[in-house]
Amino acid sequence: MDYLMRYQRRQAHEVRIGDVVIGGNHPIEVQSMTNTPTADVELSVEQTKRIAAAGASIVRLTAQGRREGEALAPIMARLREEGCHAAIVADIHFTPEIAMIAAEAVDKVRINPGNFRIAELPRLIEICRRRGVALRIGVNHGSLAKRIFDEWGDTPEGMVASAMEYLRACRSEGFEDVVVSMKSSNTQVMVQAYRLLVEAMKREDMTYPLHLGVTEAGDGIEGRIKSAVGIGALLADGIGDTLRVSLTEAPENEVPVGRMLADYFTRREGEYRVESGRCYSPTTYAPRTLAKPIIHSEVDEGYMLLDATSENPTMEWRAAILNSEDSRPVVLRRRYDYADIEQVAIYAAADMGSLLLDGMADGVWVDAPMLSEAERSDIELMILQAARRRFSRTEYIACPSCGRTLYDIQSTLAAIKARTSHLKDLKIGVMGCIVNGPGEMADADYGYVGSSPEHITLYRGREVVERNIHQSEALDHLIEIIRRDGRWHDPE
Numbered sequence: 001m002d003y004l005m006r007y008q009r010r011q012a013h014e015v016r017i018g019d020v021v022i023g024g025n026h027p028i029e030v031q032s033m034t035n036t037p038t039a040d041v042e043l044s045v046e047q048t049k050r051i052a053a054a055g056a057s058i059v060r061l062t063a064q065g066r067r068e069g070e071a072l073a074p075i076m077a078r079l080r081e082e083g084c085h086a087a088i089v090a091d092i093h094f095t096p097e098i099a100m101i102a103a104e105a106v107d108k109v110r111i112n113p114g115n116f117r118i119a120e121l122p123r124l125i126e127i128c129r130r131r132g133v134a135l136r137i138g139v140n141h142g143s144l145a146k147r148i149f150d151e152w153g154d155t156p157e158g159m160v161a162s163a164m165e166y167l168r169a170c171r172s173e174g175f176e177d178v179v180v181s182m183k184s185s186n187t188q189v190m191v192q193a194y195r196l197l198v199e200a201m202k203r204e205d206m207t208y209p210l211h212l213g214v215t216e217a218g219d220g221i222e223g224r225i226k227s228a229v230g231i232g233a234l235l236a237d238g239i240g241d242t243l244r245v246s247l248t249e250a251p252e253n254e255v256p257v258g259r260m261l262a263d264y265f266t267r268r269e270g271e272y273r274v275e276s277g278r279c280y281s282p283t284t285y286a287p288r289t290l291a292k293p294i295i296h297s298e299v300d301e302g303y304m305l306l307d308a309t310s311e312n313p314t315m316e317w318r319a320a321i322l323n324s325e326d327s328r329p330v331v332l333r334r335r336y337d338y339a340d341i342e343q344v345a346i347y348a349a350a351d352m353g354s355l356l357l358d359g360m361a362d363g364v365w366v367d368a369p370m371l372s373e374a375e376r377s378d379i380e381l382m383i384l385q386a387a388r389r390r391f392s393r394t395e396y397i398a399c400p401s402c403g404r405t406l407y408d409i410q411s412t413l414a415a416i417k418a419r420t421s422h423l424k425d426l427k428i429g430v431m432g433c434i435v436n437g438p439g440e441m442a443d444a445d446y447g448y449v450g451s452s453p454e455h456i457t458l459y460r461g462r463e464v465v466e467r468n469i470h471q472s473e474a475l476d477h478l479i480e481i482i483r484r485d486g487r488w489h490d491p492e
């Protein structure tokens, strides 16, 4: 309970990744991922250098096949020759042999327990130990192993069970250079999964550092707000040693957002007492009221307005709500004196996200005098949507793209948005590849997924509706499916 009332970093042990050390008292490191074809050494080196120059100390590249795996050694050599010392991570799905090749070249290997057999772990650990390579156990909501899924469903508890199984296997090999992540595009699932994992690790005396991220957050202010709600809710409680903000934009754009978030929390001070003895459990969702979530222009006397003025608004609000005898729904209000709309949006989302996700507050008031009335309302609605409390606009679950992406996802997302953003009740997944896309677009109503170069497979929920349509026709087909389902209307 104590750590929930003051800012204190969770104590994780140190893990070295190339020249970078995370955990312990080291600063929170920001990372990103390339979206070039990894087999193209030239392009990948150039982009990695751009990401590093933007301030990321860790850069990940996907290695889906032998060609990509074998390109990692020349990429490493070129980067070092050219003076780039970012820690390099290989992202592996499915093929243990590629993990072994990658571990011979890079600083860290990321595996997904949903598609990497635990029986292969000792062999991978042997190489990692010999070369001083770290490992990331990267669990993703939407790609759990069938065995785990059958027992737990696609739940935060299932994600934790999956991570713990692999962590115990690492521990039994005496290998501690391990980082863990529990990503989801659903901020409620993601925050719950990390918090449950922290408790599960504590019960078994494990102190592995954590890598934070919200997957498929999308682009623009919306993508930034979604990431800030999920990542911010955890950082506010001192959870997280490295992070990635996933945006469907140039990877270098992710870095300043990540840096802003990391820096915003580490300067927090102050301790907040809870006098009433009321307890708050961060791992149980308990809505305080059933009131409609609202924004500043909708506030009336039925709601209690709660201002936070200290350096640590999350804890200040949390304590004030727990201490209050007033049972009205709470609107969180805070002043943000910045002219930059992104800065206001990111800070407000990071401050308020935790209380919305936990069901402690039912409204937001972003008091930003330098922004227009419309901008403030927009930010507030986006924060409520990112915390999954009120859906007021089309939800796009768009992957950030990587070396597996089969089409130009940034321009496609823009085209899809231009035609569908008036369909306010829909969630649309826009995913670069069929290997990870369908699982990770979570609860999208429709999915637009790359299935081969320039070809798209369209989904309704988890069901394939049309396979392998050329990209030039795919958006029209998607709209036709929505129309046939009776969910289309023309823009006003």
Ligand code: SF4
Pocket: 399, 400, 401, 402, 403, 404, 405, 406, 431, 432, 433, 434, 435, 436, 437, 440
């Ligand atoms: S869905 Fe596929 S293309 Fe998109 S980031 Fe994930 S692995 Fe890469």
